[in-house]
Amino acid sequence: MSFEGPSIHPETHLVHRIGWLRAAVLGANDGIVSVAAILVGVASSGVDHQAVLVSGLAGLVAGAMSMAAGEYVSVSSQSDTEQADLAREKHELEHNADLELEELAVIYERRGVDPQTARIVARQLTEHDALGAHARDELGITEVASANPIQAALTSALTFTIGAVLPLAAAWFVTGPLAVPVITGVTLVVLAILGALGAYTGGAPLWKGAARVLIWGALAMAVTAGVGALFGTVVG
Numbered sequence: 001m002s003f004e005g006p007s008i009h010p011e012t013h014l015v016h017r018i019g020w021l022r023a024a025v026l027g028a029n030d031g032i033v034s035v036a037a038i039l040v041g042v043a044s045s046g047v048d049h050q051a052v053l054v055s056g057l058a059g060l061v062a063g064a065m066s067m068a069a070g071e072y073v074s075v076s077s078q079s080d081t082e083q084a085d086l087a088r089e090k091h092e093l094e095h096n097a098d099l100e101l102e103e104l105a106v107i108y109e110r111r112g113v114d115p116q117t118a119r120i121v122a123r124q125l126t127e128h129d130a131l132g133a134h135a136r137d138e139l140g141i142t143e144v145a146s147a148n149p150i151q152a153a154l155t156s157a158l159t160f161t162i163g164a165v166l167p168l169a170a171a172w173f174v175t176g177p178l179a180v181p182v183i184t185g186v187t188l189v190v191l192a193i194l195g196a197l198g199a200y201t202g203g204a205p206l207w208k209g210a211a212r213v214l215i216w217g218a219l220a221m222a223v224t225a226g227v228g229a230l231f232g233t234v235v236g
Helices: 014-044 049-095 097-110 115-137 149-173 176-202 206-235
Strands: none
Touching: 014 049, 014 149, 014 176, 014 206, 049 097, 049 115, 049 149, 097 115, 149 176, 176 206
């Protein structure tokens, strides 16, 4: 008679997407809002069409590079902190194994496990993978949440560029008095779609995701339009 172990029901959780989702939403939103705001602000100042396009293109290139660098540095700092904590934990396991075992057991007790079972679980997990157990249960470092600087940098730069191309395309095809309202309208529509998609991917209500990016996007364009109009009048 053959015996098969219990099968594991495969599950895909939304939290598994958090590493790339955060960088993707941030990059796309920043690309749309920042470049659209630049275009609206410059167009409101009354300069010619070519100047509007050049400013938008410059904003796209500078913004994509800035997003990549910023994400890489930020996430690298997080990764460095994780590695430092893991190195310290490894040292503690090598030199204070009994104290670390007790510490792990206490963590499980605080989560509701009775003391005897907590020590059994702590011992078994320590024998299986001591550093992994402490990384997960003491430090909160898991494979899902672990920092990936390259992934974050590339995702942010790519999504920033994709987002920025949309208002820039609107500015390319529309000139004159219609430029500002068309760029604004296209940007708000795209922001609403982006917010809804981000909310859907993350499992949140669609209206909430759309509303929060629309509010900030509209505010950014309104402020830059006012600045552009003001300085355009002063210079003129």
